[in-house]
Amino acid sequence: MDIHTGAGDVRVGSIAINKSRVALRDLQLPHTANVEVESTKYPLGQDPARTSIRRYIDRENRFILLFDALSLAYIDGTLFRDDGLADGGKSFLRYLRPHPLLAGVTDEKGTFKSRQRVFDADSTFGTIEAAIAEGDEVLVCDDLGDEWADFIGLNNTSSPPRITFYHAKHGNLSLGAGPFHISVSQAIKNLQRMSLPAEAMAAKIRGWKKNYVNGGVKTSIPRVSRGNSDELAREFERARSAPDAVRRVFIVTSSLSRGAVERALADIAAGRAPDPYFVQLYWLLLSFFSACTEMNALGYIVCQE
Structure with missing residues (x-):
């Protein structure tokens, strides 16, 4: 499933909806193209296991997925249901x-x-x-x-x-x-x-x-x-x-x-x-x-x- 920007309808990535989780398969934002995540245990640029921002976001489930139904949301790897938005919170x-x-x-x-x-x-x-x-x-x-x-x-x-x-x-x-x-x-x-x-x-x-x-x-x-x-x-x-x-x-x-x-x-x-x-x-x-x-x-x- 592709991800598009709201303005201009430009494709910027994709997700895959699996049985147990949603995976971020692709992310193509210009300002994140060369961003990598490293452990603070190493000096900057010397972490041998550093990873792309896309892989980090996917691995740590650092994204929110919203649905047309306001009562549903996917956050930190978990699907939540709540009707509070519709009833005034x-x-x-x-x-x-x-x-x-x-x-x-x-x-x-x-x-x-x-x-x-x-x-x-x-x-x-x-x-x-x-x-x-x-x-x-x-x-x-x-x-x-x-x-x-x-x-x-x-x-x-x-x-x-x-x-x-x-x-x-x-x-x-x-x-x-x-x-x-x-x-x-x-x-x-x-x-x-x-x-x-x-x-x-x-x-x-x-x-x-x-x-x-x-x-x-x-x-x-x-x-x-x-x-x-x-x-x-x-x-x-x-x-x-x-x-x-x-x-x-x-x-x-x-x-x-x-x-x-x-x-x-x-x-x-x-x-x-x-x-x-x-x-x-x-x-x-x-x-x-x-x-x-x-x-x-x-x-x-x-x-x-």
């Missing part, structure tokens, strides 16, 4: 949490100086620390390195206890899937880390006791922004061993408006033709929510109003 909207401070965000992490003690207030990082994670008794910045999330929060005295992974993003407002591909992929990849594996915690805690470093700038921002750094091992063990702990994953972004999503869903429910880019966004986020559910976690998008 009421269940979908429950996973979108608006926060007013995100309207003033201008950067994901902000800028850094050597004596700086807090993240910029107009950054996504600063907003998470100041407001979105306000219910956490323990909050650590896990950005960079062997990153599980940008921030990890604990509340061991709530009933039930809570473990929250925060993934921070910033960008221009959009109703397309593009701004979310990386953040959704990162969030799903790290779902298994929400068990807080005991064998990994000692190294993690050593790193959290150091101040934040970014781009060669050694700041005075403590990675432990809330809680006692000497009690981290005990607090994380309490959370890890709590049988009723609620695990939450928040993608926090300034690039999405809940109101805009609500209006787009209302237009579709009213019978108007949907924007295919919005349909991609809907299914991408739905795959994130579903992946969280499969790992006994709750996924949310914290966005602009």
Whole structure:
């Protein structure tokens, strides 16, 4: 089955629909012709097993296939069915949490100086620390390195206890899937880390006791922004061993408006033709929510109003 562009009806590739999966057989986009994917274990250009972008996309199932029927989508190698688009997306909207401070965000992490003690207030990082994670008794910045999330929060005295992974993003407002591909992929990849594996915690805690470093700038921002750094091992063990702990994953972004999503869903429910880019966004986020559910976690998008 050939793939054609919407404008000009130019053939740019093909797919094969097999019994167990859809395969990307051909991809002929000019700007990807010489693009290859390598492992980060090797210096650039020296991976003997590097592969073309087409082979990588096919092998990793990194594409979304939409159908005329809005209730169906093929994402990450799995066929999904959901009738939420047609009925106004009421269940979908429950996973979108608006926060007013995100309207003033201008950067994901902000800028850094050597004596700086807090993240910029107009950054996504600063907003998470100041407001979105306000219910956490323990909050650590896990950005960079062997990153599980940008921030990890604990509340061991709530009933039930809570473990929250925060993934921070910033960008221009959009109703397309593009701004979310990386953040959704990162969030799903790290779902298994929400068990807080005991064998990994000692190294993690050593790193959290150091101040934040970014781009060669050694700041005075403590990675432990809330809680006692000497009690981290005990607090994380309490959370890890709590049988009723609620695990939450928040993608926090300034690039999405809940109101805009609500209006787009209302237009579709009213019978108007949907924007295919919005349909991609809907299914991408739905795959994130579903992946969280499969790992006994709750996924949310914290966005602009």
